[in-house]
Amino acid sequence: MPTATIHPSASFDEDRAAEALERAMRGFGTDKQKIRTPYKVRYGKDIEMELRRELSGDLEDVIVALMQTPTKRDVLDLQKAVKGFGTNERVLIEILTTRTNDEIRAIRNTFFTTFDKSLEDAVWSDTSGDFRRLLVVLIQGNRDEYSAAQYAKAAQEAQQILRSSDRKSGVDRFDAYKILATHSPIHLLHMFSEYENMAGHSIEKAIERDFSDQYTSGKVIVFQALVMVAQGKPKFFAHQIHNAIKVIREECKGAYREALLSIVKGNRMIQ
Structure with missing residues:
Protein backbone atom coordinates (compact mmCIF):
# COMPACT_ATOMS: atom_id res chain seq x y z
CA MET A 1 0.00 0.00 0.00
CA GLN A 68 -19.04 12.21 3.81
CA THR A 69 -22.32 10.85 5.10
CA PRO A 70 -22.21 7.07 5.66
CA THR A 71 -24.34 6.50 2.54
CA LYS A 72 -22.22 8.74 0.32
CA ARG A 73 -19.04 7.16 1.68
CA ASP A 74 -20.36 3.70 0.81
CA VAL A 75 -21.31 4.89 -2.67
CA LEU A 76 -17.86 6.34 -3.33
CA ASP A 77 -16.19 3.19 -1.98
CA LEU A 78 -18.36 0.97 -4.19
CA GLN A 79 -17.61 3.06 -7.27
CA LYS A 80 -13.90 2.94 -6.53
CA ALA A 81 -14.11 -0.84 -6.01
CA VAL A 82 -15.44 -1.45 -9.54
CA LYS A 83 -13.71 1.40 -11.38
CA GLY A 84 -10.76 0.78 -13.65
CA PHE A 85 -8.67 -2.37 -13.86
CA GLY A 86 -9.52 -5.08 -11.34
CA THR A 87 -12.17 -5.28 -8.67
CA ASN A 88 -11.81 -4.68 -4.93
CA GLU A 89 -13.95 -7.65 -3.93
CA ARG A 90 -13.51 -7.15 -0.19
CA VAL A 91 -15.01 -3.64 -0.30
CA LEU A 92 -18.05 -4.92 -2.22
CA ILE A 93 -18.44 -7.77 0.26
CA GLU A 94 -18.09 -5.68 3.42
CA ILE A 95 -20.66 -3.10 2.34
CA LEU A 96 -23.22 -5.37 0.72
CA THR A 97 -23.24 -8.03 3.44
CA THR A 98 -23.41 -5.70 6.45
CA ARG A 99 -25.83 -2.94 5.47
CA THR A 100 -29.55 -3.14 6.25
CA ASN A 101 -32.17 -3.28 3.52
CA ASP A 102 -32.97 0.40 4.02
CA GLU A 103 -29.27 1.29 3.83
CA ILE A 104 -28.84 -0.75 0.64
CA ARG A 105 -31.78 1.04 -0.99
CA ALA A 106 -30.36 4.43 0.00
CA ILE A 107 -27.00 3.40 -1.43
CA ARG A 108 -28.64 2.30 -4.69
CA ASN A 109 -30.51 5.59 -5.06
CA THR A 110 -27.48 7.73 -4.22
CA PHE A 111 -25.23 5.71 -6.53
CA PHE A 112 -27.61 6.31 -9.44
CA THR A 113 -28.00 10.04 -8.81
CA THR A 114 -24.22 10.42 -8.39
CA PHE A 115 -23.00 8.37 -11.36
CA ASP A 116 -26.09 8.14 -13.62
CA LYS A 117 -25.72 4.36 -13.58
CA SER A 118 -27.33 1.70 -11.44
CA LEU A 119 -25.24 -0.04 -8.81
CA GLU A 120 -26.40 -3.39 -10.17
CA ASP A 121 -25.12 -2.54 -13.67
CA ALA A 122 -21.80 -1.33 -12.25
CA VAL A 123 -21.28 -4.51 -10.25
CA TRP A 124 -22.60 -6.78 -13.00
CA SER A 125 -20.14 -5.41 -15.57
CA ASP A 126 -17.14 -5.81 -13.23
CA THR A 127 -17.78 -9.26 -11.70
CA SER A 128 -18.69 -12.72 -12.93
CA GLY A 129 -20.01 -16.16 -12.05
CA ASP A 130 -21.46 -17.13 -8.69
CA PHE A 131 -19.82 -14.12 -7.03
CA ARG A 132 -21.79 -11.78 -9.28
CA ARG A 133 -25.00 -13.72 -8.67
CA LEU A 134 -24.59 -13.37 -4.90
CA LEU A 135 -23.85 -9.64 -5.06
CA VAL A 136 -26.87 -8.99 -7.27
CA VAL A 137 -29.09 -10.77 -4.73
CA LEU A 138 -27.67 -8.57 -1.94
CA ILE A 139 -28.02 -5.36 -3.98
CA GLN A 140 -31.80 -5.88 -4.15
CA GLY A 141 -32.03 -5.04 -0.43
CA ASN A 142 -34.69 -7.68 0.14
CA ARG A 143 -33.04 -9.92 2.72
CA ASP A 144 -35.35 -11.20 5.44
CA GLU A 145 -34.17 -9.28 8.50
CA TYR A 146 -36.53 -10.16 11.31
CA SER A 147 -38.55 -13.35 10.72
CA ALA A 148 -38.45 -16.06 13.37
CA ALA A 149 -36.80 -19.38 12.65
CA GLN A 150 -38.83 -21.93 10.70
CA TYR A 151 -37.57 -25.07 12.37
CA ALA A 152 -38.58 -27.68 9.83
CA LYS A 153 -37.29 -25.57 6.95
CA ALA A 154 -34.00 -24.92 8.76
CA ALA A 155 -33.50 -28.65 9.21
CA GLN A 156 -34.20 -29.28 5.52
CA GLU A 157 -31.76 -26.57 4.47
CA ALA A 158 -29.07 -27.93 6.78
CA GLN A 159 -29.61 -31.36 5.23
CA GLN A 160 -29.26 -29.88 1.73
CA ILE A 161 -25.95 -28.27 2.61
CA LEU A 162 -24.75 -31.54 4.08
CA ARG A 163 -25.83 -33.49 0.99
CA SER A 164 -24.17 -30.96 -1.33
CA SER A 165 -20.81 -32.01 0.11
CA ASP A 166 -21.23 -35.25 -1.81
CA ARG A 167 -20.82 -34.46 -5.50
CA LYS A 168 -22.77 -37.61 -6.36
CA SER A 169 -25.87 -36.39 -4.51
CA GLY A 170 -27.04 -34.18 -7.37
CA VAL A 171 -27.52 -31.21 -5.01
CA ASP A 172 -26.08 -27.99 -6.41
CA ARG A 173 -23.60 -26.71 -3.85
CA PHE A 174 -24.06 -23.02 -4.69
CA ASP A 175 -27.84 -23.29 -4.52
CA ALA A 176 -27.60 -24.99 -1.13
CA TYR A 177 -25.47 -22.20 0.31
CA LYS A 178 -27.11 -19.16 -1.29
CA ILE A 179 -29.81 -19.17 1.39
CA LEU A 180 -27.19 -17.38 3.51
CA ALA A 181 -27.95 -14.27 1.43
CA THR A 182 -31.72 -14.33 1.89
CA HIS A 183 -32.79 -15.62 5.32
CA SER A 184 -33.04 -13.78 8.63
CA PRO A 185 -30.21 -14.04 11.16
CA ILE A 186 -32.48 -15.83 13.65
CA HIS A 187 -33.41 -18.47 11.08
CA LEU A 188 -29.81 -18.89 9.95
CA LEU A 189 -28.56 -19.36 13.51
CA HIS A 190 -31.02 -22.19 13.97
CA MET A 191 -29.98 -23.71 10.64
CA PHE A 192 -26.29 -23.50 11.70
CA SER A 193 -27.17 -25.37 14.89
CA GLU A 194 -29.10 -28.03 12.96
CA TYR A 195 -26.20 -28.45 10.57
CA GLU A 196 -23.66 -28.87 13.36
CA ASN A 197 -25.84 -31.51 15.02
CA MET A 198 -26.10 -33.43 11.74
CA ALA A 199 -22.53 -33.06 10.50
CA GLY A 200 -20.54 -32.94 13.71
CA HIS A 201 -18.76 -29.77 12.66
CA SER A 202 -19.60 -26.08 12.22
CA ILE A 203 -20.98 -24.33 9.16
CA GLU A 204 -17.65 -22.46 8.96
CA LYS A 205 -15.83 -25.78 8.69
CA ALA A 206 -18.33 -26.90 6.03
CA ILE A 207 -17.54 -23.86 3.87
CA GLU A 208 -13.83 -24.49 4.34
CA ARG A 209 -14.19 -28.13 3.28
CA ASP A 210 -16.75 -27.74 0.51
CA PHE A 211 -14.89 -24.92 -1.22
CA SER A 212 -11.30 -25.92 -0.40
CA ASP A 213 -10.30 -25.50 -4.04
CA GLN A 214 -11.88 -21.99 -4.20
CA TYR A 215 -11.19 -20.80 -0.66
CA THR A 216 -9.99 -17.32 -1.65
CA SER A 217 -12.68 -16.76 -4.28
CA GLY A 218 -15.20 -13.95 -3.94
CA LYS A 219 -18.22 -16.18 -3.43
CA VAL A 220 -16.57 -18.09 -0.57
CA ILE A 221 -15.62 -14.85 1.18
CA VAL A 222 -19.25 -13.72 0.80
CA PHE A 223 -20.47 -16.96 2.40
CA GLN A 224 -18.01 -16.52 5.28
CA ALA A 225 -19.05 -12.90 5.77
CA LEU A 226 -22.76 -13.78 5.76
CA VAL A 227 -22.20 -16.42 8.45
CA MET A 228 -20.38 -13.90 10.66
CA VAL A 229 -23.01 -11.21 10.07
CA ALA A 230 -25.77 -13.66 11.04
CA GLN A 231 -23.87 -14.43 14.24
CA GLY A 232 -23.61 -10.70 14.94
CA LYS A 233 -22.18 -7.77 13.00
CA PRO A 234 -19.71 -6.94 15.82
Missing part, protein backbone atom coordinates in the same frame (compact mmCIF):
# COMPACT_ATOMS: atom_id res chain seq x y z
CA PRO A 2 1.59 3.34 -1.02
CA THR A 3 2.22 6.04 1.56
CA ALA A 4 0.46 9.39 1.36
CA THR A 5 2.04 12.48 -0.15
CA ILE A 6 1.52 16.08 0.87
CA HIS A 7 1.90 19.08 -1.39
CA PRO A 8 5.29 20.66 -0.63
CA SER A 9 5.35 23.38 1.98
CA ALA A 10 8.31 24.54 4.02
CA SER A 11 6.26 24.91 7.19
CA PHE A 12 3.80 22.02 6.75
CA ASP A 13 4.15 19.22 9.30
CA GLU A 14 2.12 16.28 8.00
CA ASP A 15 2.16 14.40 11.31
CA ARG A 16 0.81 17.39 13.25
CA ALA A 17 -1.76 18.01 10.49
CA ALA A 18 -2.99 14.43 10.66
CA GLU A 19 -3.22 14.61 14.46
CA ALA A 20 -5.10 17.92 14.30
CA LEU A 21 -7.57 16.59 11.74
CA GLU A 22 -8.21 13.47 13.79
CA ARG A 23 -8.78 15.54 16.97
CA ALA A 24 -11.10 17.90 15.13
CA MET A 25 -13.26 15.01 13.91
CA ARG A 26 -13.16 12.99 17.13
CA GLY A 27 -16.56 12.56 18.73
CA PHE A 28 -18.63 13.70 15.78
CA GLY A 29 -19.57 10.12 14.79
CA THR A 30 -21.90 10.23 11.79
CA ASP A 31 -22.42 14.00 12.34
CA LYS A 32 -19.16 15.09 10.76
CA GLN A 33 -21.35 16.86 8.22
CA LYS A 34 -22.05 19.42 10.98
CA ILE A 35 -18.47 20.65 10.66
CA ARG A 36 -19.13 21.95 7.15
CA THR A 37 -21.45 24.86 7.90
CA PRO A 38 -19.58 26.49 10.82
CA TYR A 39 -16.32 26.12 8.90
CA LYS A 40 -17.84 27.84 5.85
CA VAL A 41 -19.31 30.64 7.99
CA ARG A 42 -16.08 31.28 9.90
CA TYR A 43 -13.55 30.94 7.09
CA GLY A 44 -15.61 31.41 3.92
CA LYS A 45 -14.27 28.18 2.48
CA ASP A 46 -15.58 24.67 1.85
CA ILE A 47 -13.78 22.29 4.21
CA GLU A 48 -13.73 19.41 1.73
CA MET A 49 -12.18 21.57 -0.98
CA GLU A 50 -9.58 22.81 1.49
CA LEU A 51 -8.70 19.26 2.51
CA ARG A 52 -8.34 18.24 -1.11
CA ARG A 53 -6.10 21.27 -1.76
CA GLU A 54 -3.77 20.53 1.16
CA LEU A 55 -3.64 16.74 0.97
CA SER A 56 -3.06 14.13 -1.71
CA GLY A 57 -2.72 10.41 -2.16
CA ASP A 58 -4.14 7.93 0.32
CA LEU A 59 -4.27 10.39 3.22
CA GLU A 60 -6.53 12.66 1.15
CA ASP A 61 -8.82 9.71 0.33
CA VAL A 62 -9.15 8.74 4.00
CA ILE A 63 -9.73 12.21 5.42
CA VAL A 64 -12.14 13.32 2.68
CA ALA A 65 -14.07 10.04 3.03
CA LEU A 66 -14.57 10.80 6.72
CA MET A 67 -16.34 14.03 5.78
CA LYS A 235 -18.06 -10.31 15.16
CA PHE A 236 -17.65 -9.47 11.49
CA PHE A 237 -16.28 -5.99 12.16
CA ALA A 238 -13.94 -7.27 14.87
CA HIS A 239 -12.50 -9.58 12.22
CA GLN A 240 -12.19 -6.68 9.76
CA ILE A 241 -10.57 -4.37 12.31
CA HIS A 242 -8.05 -7.05 13.31
CA ASN A 243 -7.04 -7.53 9.67
CA ALA A 244 -6.97 -3.79 9.00
CA ILE A 245 -4.69 -3.04 11.95
CA LYS A 246 -2.30 -5.79 10.86
CA VAL A 247 -2.07 -4.42 7.30
CA ILE A 248 -1.72 -0.81 8.48
CA ARG A 249 1.14 -1.67 10.83
CA GLU A 250 2.96 -3.70 8.20
CA GLU A 251 2.46 -1.59 5.09
CA CYS A 252 1.84 2.05 6.06
CA LYS A 253 4.11 4.80 7.34
CA GLY A 254 4.09 8.25 8.89
CA ALA A 255 0.99 10.42 9.16
CA TYR A 256 -1.07 8.07 7.02
CA ARG A 257 -0.31 5.12 9.31
CA GLU A 258 -1.12 7.06 12.48
CA ALA A 259 -4.34 8.52 11.07
CA LEU A 260 -5.56 5.08 9.97
CA LEU A 261 -4.69 3.43 13.28
CA SER A 262 -6.48 6.18 15.20
CA ILE A 263 -9.58 5.84 13.05
CA VAL A 264 -9.72 2.04 13.17
CA LYS A 265 -8.94 1.72 16.88
CA GLY A 266 -11.65 4.26 17.62
CA ASN A 267 -14.14 1.98 15.81
CA ARG A 268 -14.88 4.72 13.33
CA MET A 269 -15.35 2.12 10.62
CA ILE A 270 -18.50 1.04 12.48
CA GLN A 271 -20.84 4.03 12.24
Whole structure:
Protein backbone atom coordinates (compact mmCIF):
# COMPACT_ATOMS: atom_id res chain seq x y z
CA MET A 1 0.00 0.00 0.00
CA PRO A 2 1.59 3.34 -1.02
CA THR A 3 2.22 6.04 1.56
CA ALA A 4 0.46 9.39 1.36
CA THR A 5 2.04 12.48 -0.15
CA ILE A 6 1.52 16.08 0.87
CA HIS A 7 1.90 19.08 -1.39
CA PRO A 8 5.29 20.66 -0.63
CA SER A 9 5.35 23.38 1.98
CA ALA A 10 8.31 24.54 4.02
CA SER A 11 6.26 24.91 7.19
CA PHE A 12 3.80 22.02 6.75
CA ASP A 13 4.15 19.22 9.30
CA GLU A 14 2.12 16.28 8.00
CA ASP A 15 2.16 14.40 11.31
CA ARG A 16 0.81 17.39 13.25
CA ALA A 17 -1.76 18.01 10.49
CA ALA A 18 -2.99 14.43 10.66
CA GLU A 19 -3.22 14.61 14.46
CA ALA A 20 -5.10 17.92 14.30
CA LEU A 21 -7.57 16.59 11.74
CA GLU A 22 -8.21 13.47 13.79
CA ARG A 23 -8.78 15.54 16.97
CA ALA A 24 -11.10 17.90 15.13
CA MET A 25 -13.26 15.01 13.91
CA ARG A 26 -13.16 12.99 17.13
CA GLY A 27 -16.56 12.56 18.73
CA PHE A 28 -18.63 13.70 15.78
CA GLY A 29 -19.57 10.12 14.79
CA THR A 30 -21.90 10.23 11.79
CA ASP A 31 -22.42 14.00 12.34
CA LYS A 32 -19.16 15.09 10.76
CA GLN A 33 -21.35 16.86 8.22
CA LYS A 34 -22.05 19.42 10.98
CA ILE A 35 -18.47 20.65 10.66
CA ARG A 36 -19.13 21.95 7.15
CA THR A 37 -21.45 24.86 7.90
CA PRO A 38 -19.58 26.49 10.82
CA TYR A 39 -16.32 26.12 8.90
CA LYS A 40 -17.84 27.84 5.85
CA VAL A 41 -19.31 30.64 7.99
CA ARG A 42 -16.08 31.28 9.90
CA TYR A 43 -13.55 30.94 7.09
CA GLY A 44 -15.61 31.41 3.92
CA LYS A 45 -14.27 28.18 2.48
CA ASP A 46 -15.58 24.67 1.85
CA ILE A 47 -13.78 22.29 4.21
CA GLU A 48 -13.73 19.41 1.73
CA MET A 49 -12.18 21.57 -0.98
CA GLU A 50 -9.58 22.81 1.49
CA LEU A 51 -8.70 19.26 2.51
CA ARG A 52 -8.34 18.24 -1.11
CA ARG A 53 -6.10 21.27 -1.76
CA GLU A 54 -3.77 20.53 1.16
CA LEU A 55 -3.64 16.74 0.97
CA SER A 56 -3.06 14.13 -1.71
CA GLY A 57 -2.72 10.41 -2.16
CA ASP A 58 -4.14 7.93 0.32
CA LEU A 59 -4.27 10.39 3.22
CA GLU A 60 -6.53 12.66 1.15
CA ASP A 61 -8.82 9.71 0.33
CA VAL A 62 -9.15 8.74 4.00
CA ILE A 63 -9.73 12.21 5.42
CA VAL A 64 -12.14 13.32 2.68
CA ALA A 65 -14.07 10.04 3.03
CA LEU A 66 -14.57 10.80 6.72
CA MET A 67 -16.34 14.03 5.78
CA GLN A 68 -19.04 12.21 3.81
CA THR A 69 -22.32 10.85 5.10
CA PRO A 70 -22.21 7.07 5.66
CA THR A 71 -24.34 6.50 2.54
CA LYS A 72 -22.22 8.74 0.32
CA ARG A 73 -19.04 7.16 1.68
CA ASP A 74 -20.36 3.70 0.81
CA VAL A 75 -21.31 4.89 -2.67
CA LEU A 76 -17.86 6.34 -3.33
CA ASP A 77 -16.19 3.19 -1.98
CA LEU A 78 -18.36 0.97 -4.19
CA GLN A 79 -17.61 3.06 -7.27
CA LYS A 80 -13.90 2.94 -6.53
CA ALA A 81 -14.11 -0.84 -6.01
CA VAL A 82 -15.44 -1.45 -9.54
CA LYS A 83 -13.71 1.40 -11.38
CA GLY A 84 -10.76 0.78 -13.65
CA PHE A 85 -8.67 -2.37 -13.86
CA GLY A 86 -9.52 -5.08 -11.34
CA THR A 87 -12.17 -5.28 -8.67
CA ASN A 88 -11.81 -4.68 -4.93
CA GLU A 89 -13.95 -7.65 -3.93
CA ARG A 90 -13.51 -7.15 -0.19
CA VAL A 91 -15.01 -3.64 -0.30
CA LEU A 92 -18.05 -4.92 -2.22
CA ILE A 93 -18.44 -7.77 0.26
CA GLU A 94 -18.09 -5.68 3.42
CA ILE A 95 -20.66 -3.10 2.34
CA LEU A 96 -23.22 -5.37 0.72
CA THR A 97 -23.24 -8.03 3.44
CA THR A 98 -23.41 -5.70 6.45
CA ARG A 99 -25.83 -2.94 5.47
CA THR A 100 -29.55 -3.14 6.25
CA ASN A 101 -32.17 -3.28 3.52
CA ASP A 102 -32.97 0.40 4.02
CA GLU A 103 -29.27 1.29 3.83
CA ILE A 104 -28.84 -0.75 0.64
CA ARG A 105 -31.78 1.04 -0.99
CA ALA A 106 -30.36 4.43 0.00
CA ILE A 107 -27.00 3.40 -1.43
CA ARG A 108 -28.64 2.30 -4.69
CA ASN A 109 -30.51 5.59 -5.06
CA THR A 110 -27.48 7.73 -4.22
CA PHE A 111 -25.23 5.71 -6.53
CA PHE A 112 -27.61 6.31 -9.44
CA THR A 113 -28.00 10.04 -8.81
CA THR A 114 -24.22 10.42 -8.39
CA PHE A 115 -23.00 8.37 -11.36
CA ASP A 116 -26.09 8.14 -13.62
CA LYS A 117 -25.72 4.36 -13.58
CA SER A 118 -27.33 1.70 -11.44
CA LEU A 119 -25.24 -0.04 -8.81
CA GLU A 120 -26.40 -3.39 -10.17
CA ASP A 121 -25.12 -2.54 -13.67
CA ALA A 122 -21.80 -1.33 -12.25
CA VAL A 123 -21.28 -4.51 -10.25
CA TRP A 124 -22.60 -6.78 -13.00
CA SER A 125 -20.14 -5.41 -15.57
CA ASP A 126 -17.14 -5.81 -13.23
CA THR A 127 -17.78 -9.26 -11.70
CA SER A 128 -18.69 -12.72 -12.93
CA GLY A 129 -20.01 -16.16 -12.05
CA ASP A 130 -21.46 -17.13 -8.69
CA PHE A 131 -19.82 -14.12 -7.03
CA ARG A 132 -21.79 -11.78 -9.28
CA ARG A 133 -25.00 -13.72 -8.67
CA LEU A 134 -24.59 -13.37 -4.90
CA LEU A 135 -23.85 -9.64 -5.06
CA VAL A 136 -26.87 -8.99 -7.27
CA VAL A 137 -29.09 -10.77 -4.73
CA LEU A 138 -27.67 -8.57 -1.94
CA ILE A 139 -28.02 -5.36 -3.98
CA GLN A 140 -31.80 -5.88 -4.15
CA GLY A 141 -32.03 -5.04 -0.43
CA ASN A 142 -34.69 -7.68 0.14
CA ARG A 143 -33.04 -9.92 2.72
CA ASP A 144 -35.35 -11.20 5.44
CA GLU A 145 -34.17 -9.28 8.50
CA TYR A 146 -36.53 -10.16 11.31
CA SER A 147 -38.55 -13.35 10.72
CA ALA A 148 -38.45 -16.06 13.37
CA ALA A 149 -36.80 -19.38 12.65
CA GLN A 150 -38.83 -21.93 10.70
CA TYR A 151 -37.57 -25.07 12.37
CA ALA A 152 -38.58 -27.68 9.83
CA LYS A 153 -37.29 -25.57 6.95
CA ALA A 154 -34.00 -24.92 8.76
CA ALA A 155 -33.50 -28.65 9.21
CA GLN A 156 -34.20 -29.28 5.52
CA GLU A 157 -31.76 -26.57 4.47
CA ALA A 158 -29.07 -27.93 6.78
CA GLN A 159 -29.61 -31.36 5.23
CA GLN A 160 -29.26 -29.88 1.73
CA ILE A 161 -25.95 -28.27 2.61
CA LEU A 162 -24.75 -31.54 4.08
CA ARG A 163 -25.83 -33.49 0.99
CA SER A 164 -24.17 -30.96 -1.33
CA SER A 165 -20.81 -32.01 0.11
CA ASP A 166 -21.23 -35.25 -1.81
CA ARG A 167 -20.82 -34.46 -5.50
CA LYS A 168 -22.77 -37.61 -6.36
CA SER A 169 -25.87 -36.39 -4.51
CA GLY A 170 -27.04 -34.18 -7.37
CA VAL A 171 -27.52 -31.21 -5.01
CA ASP A 172 -26.08 -27.99 -6.41
CA ARG A 173 -23.60 -26.71 -3.85
CA PHE A 174 -24.06 -23.02 -4.69
CA ASP A 175 -27.84 -23.29 -4.52
CA ALA A 176 -27.60 -24.99 -1.13
CA TYR A 177 -25.47 -22.20 0.31
CA LYS A 178 -27.11 -19.16 -1.29
CA ILE A 179 -29.81 -19.17 1.39
CA LEU A 180 -27.19 -17.38 3.51
CA ALA A 181 -27.95 -14.27 1.43
CA THR A 182 -31.72 -14.33 1.89
CA HIS A 183 -32.79 -15.62 5.32
CA SER A 184 -33.04 -13.78 8.63
CA PRO A 185 -30.21 -14.04 11.16
CA ILE A 186 -32.48 -15.83 13.65
CA HIS A 187 -33.41 -18.47 11.08
CA LEU A 188 -29.81 -18.89 9.95
CA LEU A 189 -28.56 -19.36 13.51
CA HIS A 190 -31.02 -22.19 13.97
CA MET A 191 -29.98 -23.71 10.64
CA PHE A 192 -26.29 -23.50 11.70
CA SER A 193 -27.17 -25.37 14.89
CA GLU A 194 -29.10 -28.03 12.96
CA TYR A 195 -26.20 -28.45 10.57
CA GLU A 196 -23.66 -28.87 13.36
CA ASN A 197 -25.84 -31.51 15.02
CA MET A 198 -26.10 -33.43 11.74
CA ALA A 199 -22.53 -33.06 10.50
CA GLY A 200 -20.54 -32.94 13.71
CA HIS A 201 -18.76 -29.77 12.66
CA SER A 202 -19.60 -26.08 12.22
CA ILE A 203 -20.98 -24.33 9.16
CA GLU A 204 -17.65 -22.46 8.96
CA LYS A 205 -15.83 -25.78 8.69
CA ALA A 206 -18.33 -26.90 6.03
CA ILE A 207 -17.54 -23.86 3.87
CA GLU A 208 -13.83 -24.49 4.34
CA ARG A 209 -14.19 -28.13 3.28
CA ASP A 210 -16.75 -27.74 0.51
CA PHE A 211 -14.89 -24.92 -1.22
CA SER A 212 -11.30 -25.92 -0.40
CA ASP A 213 -10.30 -25.50 -4.04
CA GLN A 214 -11.88 -21.99 -4.20
CA TYR A 215 -11.19 -20.80 -0.66
CA THR A 216 -9.99 -17.32 -1.65
CA SER A 217 -12.68 -16.76 -4.28
CA GLY A 218 -15.20 -13.95 -3.94
CA LYS A 219 -18.22 -16.18 -3.43
CA VAL A 220 -16.57 -18.09 -0.57
CA ILE A 221 -15.62 -14.85 1.18
CA VAL A 222 -19.25 -13.72 0.80
CA PHE A 223 -20.47 -16.96 2.40
CA GLN A 224 -18.01 -16.52 5.28
CA ALA A 225 -19.05 -12.90 5.77
CA LEU A 226 -22.76 -13.78 5.76
CA VAL A 227 -22.20 -16.42 8.45
CA MET A 228 -20.38 -13.90 10.66
CA VAL A 229 -23.01 -11.21 10.07
CA ALA A 230 -25.77 -13.66 11.04
CA GLN A 231 -23.87 -14.43 14.24
CA GLY A 232 -23.61 -10.70 14.94
CA LYS A 233 -22.18 -7.77 13.00
CA PRO A 234 -19.71 -6.94 15.82
CA LYS A 235 -18.06 -10.31 15.16
CA PHE A 236 -17.65 -9.47 11.49
CA PHE A 237 -16.28 -5.99 12.16
CA ALA A 238 -13.94 -7.27 14.87
CA HIS A 239 -12.50 -9.58 12.22
CA GLN A 240 -12.19 -6.68 9.76
CA ILE A 241 -10.57 -4.37 12.31
CA HIS A 242 -8.05 -7.05 13.31
CA ASN A 243 -7.04 -7.53 9.67
CA ALA A 244 -6.97 -3.79 9.00
CA ILE A 245 -4.69 -3.04 11.95
CA LYS A 246 -2.30 -5.79 10.86
CA VAL A 247 -2.07 -4.42 7.30
CA ILE A 248 -1.72 -0.81 8.48
CA ARG A 249 1.14 -1.67 10.83
CA GLU A 250 2.96 -3.70 8.20
CA GLU A 251 2.46 -1.59 5.09
CA CYS A 252 1.84 2.05 6.06
CA LYS A 253 4.11 4.80 7.34
CA GLY A 254 4.09 8.25 8.89
CA ALA A 255 0.99 10.42 9.16
CA TYR A 256 -1.07 8.07 7.02
CA ARG A 257 -0.31 5.12 9.31
CA GLU A 258 -1.12 7.06 12.48
CA ALA A 259 -4.34 8.52 11.07
CA LEU A 260 -5.56 5.08 9.97
CA LEU A 261 -4.69 3.43 13.28
CA SER A 262 -6.48 6.18 15.20
CA ILE A 263 -9.58 5.84 13.05
CA VAL A 264 -9.72 2.04 13.17
CA LYS A 265 -8.94 1.72 16.88
CA GLY A 266 -11.65 4.26 17.62
CA ASN A 267 -14.14 1.98 15.81
CA ARG A 268 -14.88 4.72 13.33
CA MET A 269 -15.35 2.12 10.62
CA ILE A 270 -18.50 1.04 12.48
CA GLN A 271 -20.84 4.03 12.24
